[in-house]
Amino acid sequence: MMGLRAGTAVFSARVVSAGLRLIGRGATTLPGRVALKIYPPLLSLLSQGQHIIVLTGTNGKTTTTHMVTDILESLGLHVITNVSGANLATGIATTMVEGLRLRRKAEKSGKKTVYVLEADEAAFAKVSGPLQPQVSVVTNLFRDQLDRYGELVHTQAFIAGGLDKSASRILLNADDSLVAALSKGREDRVVFFGMDEASMTENSVTNPGKSTLGETTADASFCPFCQTKYTYRARSFGHLGAFRCPSCGYQRQEPALSVSYRMPTPEEWADMLSGSVSVKGPSDIGFPVTLVWKGESVTVGLPIPGLHNFYNTAAAVSACVLLGEQWNEPSLNFAACANAVAQVQPAFGRMEKFRIGGKSLCLLLVKNPVGLERALSFVSQAADAGGMYLLLNSNDADGKDVSWIWDVDFESRSYPEKVFVSGERYGDMYLRLAYAGIDRNRMKARPMSACGSLVDEALSACEDGKCLYILPNYTAMLALRQILVKRYHLKDFWK
């Protein structure tokens, strides 16, 4: 039973939430903030006896959360999840309060409920104890905005603190040396996911970098235990790969769930695309990935492309399988979870695609160096790319410091003929592209105030049947979406 104080907290959160909705505002964090003020232990009360997966890490947590949700829902479960961005304690509390009612409704229709919660890395340390999740997932640790948490080791320490406050199973990225190091002393609880080593090698062989100077370097090249430089048998991207410390022997461990794939050659893509009229590009076809768990193997078409999404897939499927084991829920078996990957949809601003007349528009949110690197790699390989549009803002939520764009390897890729630039820091991005050798005749750069009309220009320059790829950072994406809704009469497509 809920005590008076807890009851008041929940009631107040609902009143705030209703009030905010009445005035047309989003109610994703304030209700939870109010509720936690009134009754601080609210999270632990609301999470008692619940099935909970918490996901954290610097990149891919929104997409992975979304994937876990899609997989579980397609297997007939009821999922309560926090909306992207509401991943601090207040947002999670809001989600839990709203979950009370949703859960009862689902119970009436005979559905079991699972909470799938994305937690910011620092928030994870706070919510892990109260929530007592059954499964905690750490996707990866890449350098983020520098003025946010400072250094990666600090972020890693936040997460370690959170892991020790619950008894959950811990799902770690085997290929990320910083994440895998979190297994030390927690071996009994840890399960690894990762990329099949042959797929990594193949990727670096078929897509060799051709950077001539000052190669962009990895975020974690040195062993945290003895400060020796790693050697790699194979790499996938960034510092992810089959690492090994030659001095103390710390190395990547074989993952329990591995994902493998083979990037089709441009000729193979052309072949695959020629057969179908409705298919406009590689992003319209599911990417064939093979998932292996305890000797069992499933090949499935992943609807969201990109190498990083193969990792997200491996994390999502193994999170569902682990939850199934913990919960003893037979519907969450490996084959069912892996096959459900075919049902996943992109998350908010992550490879979302919209049709506008005979053309399409694809949003790829880019928040940090590795995210931008992945997005550029994807666009440069997309057969349907009819233009690229980068937007760079520098608000608090983006990080005020935009110097990281110089750490990204723009040089070793080729881009669509027309490149557009906007955002508050359009000058910085323009110069970055110019220094990467993109001729200024191919570029149009405009201030943020003109970012909407620049979409018009970019779309009219885009050939019919092709796609304009838009790569904004966080606040630029929020602003641009509102403009897109008005300009092209799109519905509230983020709901």
Add this chain to the structure above:
Amino acid sequence: MGDKIRLCHLYPDLLNLYGDRGNILALMRRAKLRGIAFEVEAVSIGEAFDPDRYDMVFLGGGQDAEQNILRTDFVTEKGEKIKEAVEAGKVFLCICGGYQMMGQYYEEHDGNRIECLGAIHIWTVGKKKRFIGDTAYVCDFLPDSKTLYGFENHSGRTYLGEGVKPLAKVVLGAGNNGEDGTEGALYKNVYCTYSHGSFLPKNPAMTDHLLQKALEVQKQGTYGLPPLESDAEDFARRALPTCKNY
């Protein structure tokens, strides 16, 4: 044979934050567009640094954890050779953490003192509050556009000792320490600044100045750097939010 500049990039695998790479891209671009060959060599931990090989040395900034890994190598293994290169007038560009490490010491906010190289007479005291934001400076020795634009992100307060001049005067931002209006340091041909990321790309006059210095030292005489437009750089400067006021 045309002219050629060889740059030594110190610890690129450890000091890889804050877009330092952009500075090397800038030097390379403005050298190559003038027909001057530009080579970059990486020298990291355990690798020998031969000052005679290089016309320029670049030392950037990194995370504390990484700077701690390399400090011993930098101070004890390479230290003497680096000081030799400094005194021989080689052109150095040192940014943020690299700037601090060239100095005498770094005092952490808890009072713990970390000994640094001592190649230039400067020292740094760490404070909790970070200086983060756009900066503008005026640099007297540049020929035309004396305004430098940058971005600072540092918690160290650096002070200049005898024989070291500031690189520029602060007009926006904190600069070295937020107190004395100075930014960066200049000792012989060692150029130091807290302005990271796209410091050189947005300040082509400084890029050109460093290229010219490097060639003058190499030739032990004057060198006429061919003129070169800077349309893209000027566009980016004008687009800066700070450009209107400074």
